Amino acid sequence: MSEMNNQVPILRIEDLKVYFPIKKGLMRRTVGHVKAVDGVDLQIAPGETLGLVGESGCGKTTIGRAIVRLNEPTNGRIIYNDDIDLLKLEGEDLRQIRKKFQIVFQDPYSSLNPRKTVKRLISEVLMVQMGMTQNQAYEEVKRLLNEVGLNAVYAERYPHEFSGGQRQRIAIAKAIALQPEFLVCDEAVSALDVSIQSQIINLLMDLKEQHGNMTYLFISHALNVVEHISDRVAVMYLGKIMELAKTEELFDYPAHPYTKALLSAIPIISGMKQKERIVLQGEVPSAANVPSGCRFHVRCPYATERCSQEEPALREISPGHFCACHLTE
């Protein structure tokens, strides 16, 4: 991809599919599949922030979890540094790579071990993975809490003794503790008020400068936050990438009808021109029963005969701008 200046991508995702079996009856027979991710190709450059957006249930979290090896993809490869297939790693190799790949979960409540104080939760990984002494680790925990805007006295508390937004920030502190090369942020700032949200976004951007090449996959439904933080943005619909471009290009010149509809839903602040709101007809089809042809055609205002038969490929329509739509050919 030209916009990556011919750098070796830190990640090259090829034809990734994650299907969940649907089981029925006493025999637990598989009667179908939820095609949560259904053939995704994506390259991420080192040091890049890639935004990932799309309607609820379209497969964003599932991609994030596949990258950090928290689910078993049905098909595909995830190549790290042009060399290692993450999906093939096992044992010690997997453990070594894992600390370079961290995720801030969408739901911090169920991702933080309820039986450990914050101090233990974070210091343990620092001691095991970074070889710190206990004292060094405790100091580091205090520093990390301050970074995410929390008082260091909180270190002795258990996860359930925090407010929702505080818990989300603890999950962030834990994820950045290991100074990962790659961080998946899954709705990582959605529970925070604007002031603290801003503080965390600044922190994420600072970390990038401090550690050189941190790479982010930034999943969010808050399009203004995505626009602010991302270098490029990928738009997903029902398990597939529909459009991918540099942030300015995507927000200023969206090409895919789905992207246009998605962006038109952003509330405009007074004083700016209100774009015409495109309201999509029909409901999101089921990922267990993906429509033929272009999976968006049943809701697309511009769909033609061809769209219902032939699935469009994700093609480069201008340098660095990719779109999967017959109409943009």
Next chain:
Amino acid sequence: MEKYLEVKNLRTYFNTPEGVVKSVDGVSFHINRGETLALVGESGCGKTVTSLSLIRLLADTADLKYDYMMVDGQEIKDLTKEEARQIRGKKISMIFQEPMTSLNPVYKIEKQLGEVFKLHEPGLTKEQIHEKSVEIMKKVGIPNPDERLKVYPHQLSGGLRQRAMIAISLASNPQMVIADEPTTALDVTIQAQIIDLLKQLQRDSNMSILLITHDFGVVSQIASRVAVMYAGKIVEEGMLEDIFRDPWHPYTKLLIMSIPGIKVTRGGRLESIKGTVPNPLNFPKGCRFAPRCPWALDICKDVAPEEMVVGNRRVSCHLRTQGKAVE
């Protein structure tokens, strides 16, 4: 207008090894029947603990006190566990900030929803329960509800899980709902659908709503009154239009200035309110906002401001009491 809920001088403290955490420290408010009161304020200021106190879903380390509490015309003297159980569900139902706090991971959505219908509308047949379940799932904007009823919570995406939880909370047809950040994981389109649903329930059954959110867009769409909380106290309260047009408390003012949300500068630095929330183990002795207040007077650091009531507005700020404006 008739009050549905009222609480005076609510104090919820947590006993921790480091000391007493005064999460809610003297909060008073009321909500009328059919009205929506929005409770806003920074992360950690005490919004969730306030609401959990009303339905007594607090950790054992909590110490709950109040001078007066009334729900649905009945004074509640000491809110025993049994009284609290009767309030929860039919009277007050809660939409939780984090769906997994209330969803049971080992039961399918259909069963969890069915339990609520069984409890609140005894006599419904299996088919009727199924029908009602599908209907409410549709109302909260879940596509293919039939499929979604048959799965466990972990098999749903974050946004679907949040909506399933909202469906369960509303299934009891409560007289009042506490909606704690009900739309955080949802995109604008679905967010609008949830707000419309709450409004419709309010029209149909005169439901009262306590709405907790950090999203002023949501506040302006549904709330009639706004209470602003800072460090365990309500620092200002008034009608939505008054608060938006002319905030009296400096904290409210800064909060409202941040409404446009993240200003996209593609890569630039973002502004935030300077300083951090005070440590709830050790609040400053004067006004709790004084250390961060750009307009603070000398007195603010030493003396806690008294609440001033003007018509249907109230504020706790020395500047206002002294007639000084916040520009």
